[in-house]
Amino acid sequence: MEAFLWIAAVLLCLYVVFVFAPAVVFFETVFRRAKKSGEVLLDTENPYYTPYAERFAQATAVLRGLPRRTISFEASDHTPLRALFYDAGSDKTAVFLHGYNAPPLNNFAPQAALLYREGFNLAFVFQRAHGGSGGRTTMGCLEQRDLLDFLPVLTHNTATKEVLLYGMSMGCTATAYASDRLDPDLVKAMILDCGYTSPYAALTREMRRHHVPVFLLAPWVTFFARVILGISIKKTVTDSLKRTRVPALFLHGGADQTVPAAQGRENFEACASPKEWYTHPEALHTTCYLSGGEEAQRRLLTFVRTYFS
Numbered sequence: 001m002e003a004f005l006w007i008a009a010v011l012l013c014l015y016v017v018f019v020f021a022p023a024v025v026f027f028e029t030v031f032r033r034a035k036k037s038g039e040v041l042l043d044t045e046n047p048y049y050t051p052y053a054e055r056f057a058q059a060t061a062v063l064r065g066l067p068r069r070t071i072s073f074e075a076s077d078h079t080p081l082r083a084l085f086y087d088a089g090s091d092k093t094a095v096f097l098h099g100y101n102a103p104p105l106n107n108f109a110p111q112a113a114l115l116y117r118e119g120f121n122l123a124f125v126f127q128r129a130h131g132g133s134g135g136r137t138t139m140g141c142l143e144q145r146d147l148l149d150f151l152p153v154l155t156h157n158t159a160t161k162e163v164l165l166y167g168m169s170m171g172c173t174a175t176a177y178a179s180d181r182l183d184p185d186l187v188k189a190m191i192l193d194c195g196y197t198s199p200y201a202a203l204t205r206e207m208r209r210h211h212v213p214v215f216l217l218a219p220w221v222t223f224f225a226r227v228i229l230g231i232s233i234k235k236t237v238t239d240s241l242k243r244t245r246v247p248a249l250f251l252h253g254g255a256d257q258t259v260p261a262a263q264g265r266e267n268f269e270a271c272a273s274p275k276e277w278y279t280h281p282e283a284l285h286t287t288c289y290l291s292g293g294e295e296a297q298r299r300l301l302t303f304v305r306t307y308f309s
Contacts, residue, residue: 019220020220023216023217023224030139030203030221031136031225031229032129032137033129041103041105042060042103044056048106049106056109058110062113062116063113063116066086066116070083071084071123071154071157073149073150075128076149077142080133080134081125081127081133081134081150082131082132082133083123083124083154084124085157086123087121088122089121090119090159091162092160092161092162092163092164092188093122093163093164094120094121094122094123095150095165096108096111096166096167096168097167097172098125098130098168099168099169099170099172099286100139100169103131104131106286107169108124108168110289111166111300114297114301115304118301118308120164121160125147127143127146127170127171128142128143138199138229139173139199139202139203139233140177140237141177141231141232142231143170147175155186162186162188163187164189165246166191167190167195169194169258170195173195173198173199173237175192176237176240177235177240178240179240179243179246180241180242181240188247188308189249189303189304189306189308191248191300192249192250193250193252193288193289194253194285194286195259195267196237197236197263197267198233198234199225199233200218200222200234209257237267238267238270241267242270242271244271244272246273247273247306248268248271248274249276249300249303250264250267250268250271250275250276250277251264251279251288252265252283253280253282253284253287253291254283255283256283257285258284258285276299276303278292280292280295280296
């Protein structure tokens with residue numbers, strides 16, 4: 001009996017060291033707390049965007065000279081959040097929701113400058129644990145509620161009467177999650193760029209890419225998310241897209257290794273509203289619009305002009 005207890009104790013220690021502890025570290029790394037504040041809009045040293053440096057330089061030259069102000073608001077769970085608003089003197093606003101650990105302009109500078117020239121105000125929401133917003137990032141699960149909390153704040157504090165939503169990666173997933181609760185009289189259209197079907201699908205793919213044993217760690221990460229954050233990372237965005245009434249343009253890179261185009265296509269197929277699909281075969285994660293060049297710009301403008309005067 002004593003030998004059995006010793007073996008059980010050793011096995012338990014090994015389990016804690018090689019399974020439970022790594023799961024805790026993985027959870028805390030992914031769903032981290034906000035570590036810094038500030039208004040980092042563009043990471044100019046990011047080599048990922050080097051091929052598009054000239055387009056970013058032109059776009060930021062446009063945006064840098066525009067007056068802007070901060071909109072501070074509270075999420076429904078009292079998490080403090082912030083957004084930056086660029087006023088074009090319009091009653092239509094493009095609201096941008098950035099990706100995981102991404103400065104907003106790294107995701108959106110060229111698109112934002114284009115939409116500003118189209119007469120849109122611009123609103124960049126700093127999602128949880130990013131920029132000056134508090135809380136932990138939840139990969140779209142709570143960010144969907146933050147979006148719904150932000151829209152009445154936006155209309156109350158600006159002249160906005162019509163909204164275009166543009167979500168990238170995590171921001172795309174947050175938008176898709178919220179899509180069945182958006183008011184189509186306010187939100188006229190949405191652009192869903194390289195979103196995953198669920199946080200669980202995105203995380204387990206990253207685990208496999210880095211040779212992490214999914215069957216050992218994923219159940220613990222799912223459990224921690226449920227108990228600590230009160231979220232279900234397995235809930236898919238397709239459930240919401242099946243009920244949405246907001247027209248959607250889906251963008252996804254054909255060479256996306258972070259979120260495969262198959263996940264974007266699954267979201268597209270589930271979407272119940274008028275929808276369009278555009279992909280560029282050589283585009284990586286978050287670069288479909290950039291890689292697509294004039295064709296991507298034409299598709300975006302045609303879609304936007306269809307639903308906004």
